[in-house]
Amino acid sequence: MTITLRPGTTVMFTGDSITDPQRLESRDGRRFGYPLRIADEWALRHPDRAVTWLNSGLAGSKVRDLESRWQADVLDVRPDVVSILAGINDVGWRTLDPYGYPISAQDYAAGYDRLLAPLAEAGTELILIEPFLLPIRGVIQKRDVRIDEAVRKEWRADLDLKIQVVHQLAADYDAHLLAADDMFAKLSATTEPEHWAEDGVHPTPAGHAALAQAWLRLVA
Numbered sequence: 001m002t003i004t005l006r007p008g009t010t011v012m013f014t015g016d017s018i019t020d021p022q023r024l025e026s027r028d029g030r031r032f033g034y035p036l037r038i039a040d041e042w043a044l045r046h047p048d049r050a051v052t053w054l055n056s057g058l059a060g061s062k063v064r065d066l067e068s069r070w071q072a073d074v075l076d077v078r079p080d081v082v083s084i085l086a087g088i089n090d091v092g093w094r095t096l097d098p099y100g101y102p103i104s105a106q107d108y109a110a111g112y113d114r115l116l117a118p119l120a121e122a123g124t125e126l127i128l129i130e131p132f133l134l135p136i137r138g139v140i141q142k143r144d145v146r147i148d149e150a151v152r153k154e155w156r157a158d159l160d161l162k163i164q165v166v167h168q169l170a171a172d173y174d175a176h177l178l179a180a181d182d183m184f185a186k187l188s189a190t191t192e193p194e195h196w197a198e199d200g201v202h203p204t205p206a207g208h209a210a211l212a213q214a215w216l217r218l219v220a
Contacts, residue, residue: 002220003081003125003176005042010052012074014066015085015129018202019057034203037212042219054079062089062103063111075118082124083215084115085180087131087166088201091158095151096143105161112165116173126175127218129211130163132184134193136200152200176218183214 005011013019013035021033039053056073058065063086066073074082090108093100119126133155140147163181170177184196187210193200196207203211 002218003127005046005049005051005081005219007049008052009049009081010054010077010079011081011083012054012056012077012079013083013085014056014074016057016061016089017059018088019055019085020059020061021202021208032205032208034208034211034215037208038215041212041216057085060089061086062093063087063108063115064103065089067111067114070115070118074115075122078122080125081127081219082119083127083129085129085131086112087159087162088133090162091131091133091155092201095147095155096145102158105158105165108162109165109169112169113172116169116175120173126170126173127178127215128166128170128175129178129215130166130181131159132181132201133159134184134188134197134200136193136197140199142199147199178211178214178218180211180214183210 019033019035035053035055035057039051042049042051042053054077056069066084066086087108090103094102116126133152136152137149159181167177169175184193184207187193187196195204196210197203
């Protein structure tokens, strides 16, 4: 089943830097990225069905950060559809932040569940996007931290647990699941993963396009 976007539907995208690629630096709040691509493609395909597209993604967000601003950013807006992509910061925080610590899959699940519960109660349609990590090679330097194969191996083991959480929550809440990690793994099997995300985390324009097309297959 797909989600029907009727005229006047309000869609809220939220999450971390993947959803918020410098959106606050542009006049209309959407500079580039998969939410903008989705909105543009929808307008092209369905000029007779205007949709309000909102974005409350904020770079660096973990699930607990989304929770702290959930009421003002999401619930008060009363969107008809909410699309969530969050998890890679819950994995990488302990590596990238000197004050970071491991966030267990249980804590991630509990926080994510608290995000979804009031939306489900309000009858909001939900799209949950798997957090993802592409199998790039070599060393990436971020915030004076060296991210190499060993670090990515640790991230992958942790991320797999959190992806399982997203799958379970999608089932529990009858949400639509966008299997982004699986999609990028398949794309990376035929085209180098750096084509889709140079650092393995943040999509290139091609990666954002792939996300947008996968998202659009969930709506009608």
